[in-house]
Amino acid sequence: EITKEQQALVKSIVDAYNRHQIPQDVTKKLLQEQYSAEENFLLLTEMATNQVQVLVEFTKNIPGFLSLDREDQIALLKGSAVEAMFLRSAQVLSKRMPNGYTEVLKERVRNSGMSEEFMTPMFNFYKSIDELQMVQEEQALLTAVTILTPDRPYVKDYQAVERLQETMLIVLRKLCVLQHPQDPQYFARLLGRLTELRTLNHYHAEMLTSWRMNDQKFTPLLCEIWDV
Numbered sequence: 001e002i003t004k005e006q007q008a009l010v011k012s013i014v015d016a017y018n019r020h021q022i023p024q025d026v027t028k029k030l031l032q033e034q035y036s037a038e039e040n041f042l043l044l045t046e047m048a049t050n051q052v053q054v055l056v057e058f059t060k061n062i063p064g065f066l067s068l069d070r071e072d073q074i075a076l077l078k079g080s081a082v083e084a085m086f087l088r089s090a091q092v093l094s095k096r097m098p099n100g101y102t103e104v105l106k107e108r109v110r111n112s113g114m115s116e117e118f119m120t121p122m123f124n125f126y127k128s129i130d131e132l133q134m135v136q137e138e139q140a141l142l143t144a145v146t147i148l149t150p151d152r153p154y155v156k157d158y159q160a161v162e163r164l165q166e167t168m169l170i171v172l173r174k175l176c177v178l179q180h181p182q183d184p185q186y187f188a189r190l191l192g193r194l195t196e197l198r199t200l201n202h203y204h205a206e207m208l209t210s211w212r213m214n215d216q217k218f219t220p221l222l223c224e225i226w227d228v
């Protein structure tokens, strides 16, 4: 019951999602560089900067995104960057990574000057995403749904964004029914993760402030996307 048009939509989104992955050199560094707090923080900065670049490239490939008002495109990117990054890194951190990466990244996050109060919700989120065992179509569509959230600050044409998000949600729901026939609540649980994601915005904003206070170095791209 997925139409030809919807199949084409899913294919283009999954291709974009896979085309813009985190380059191997960033993940390889995770295993090689030494473990000083400074080195860890620099690695996370590089990882975050890269994830924002990957996010921008992926977003440009979401059918219809580039036909939105230019300023709304920026508002959606800035409004969803944290959530999209946590979704993407949840996949990087998921068990399916080559063994050891997950633990190494967790260790580096733990020893990077990030305080415990952000660590807990972050790793709880990673665990809840891992339990869903999403297929790549679901991961890519859920990221597109997150980016196309109409109620971000400064979005002017709410309806235009809502229409695009609606298209993605309809396809995602069909995919979930086909992919998890034994679990009729699966789609609802996926959307529940988006609610959990929004709470991470708050923790992330505080994390940025605490890093700022310790005069930690950010890259220009990270300063631009988060107005720091």
Ligand SMILES: Cc1cc(C(=O)O[C@@H]2C[C@H]3CC[C@]2(C)C3(C)C)ccc1N
Binding pocket: 041, 044, 045, 046, 047, 048, 051, 085, 086, 089, 109, 208, 217, 218, 219, 222
């Ligand atoms: C401004 C700034 C932000 C981050 C960040 O958001 O990191 C993200 C939070 C977790 C989710 C994706 C991250 C890279 C993570 C795995 C550390 C990392 C370094 C940095 N200088």
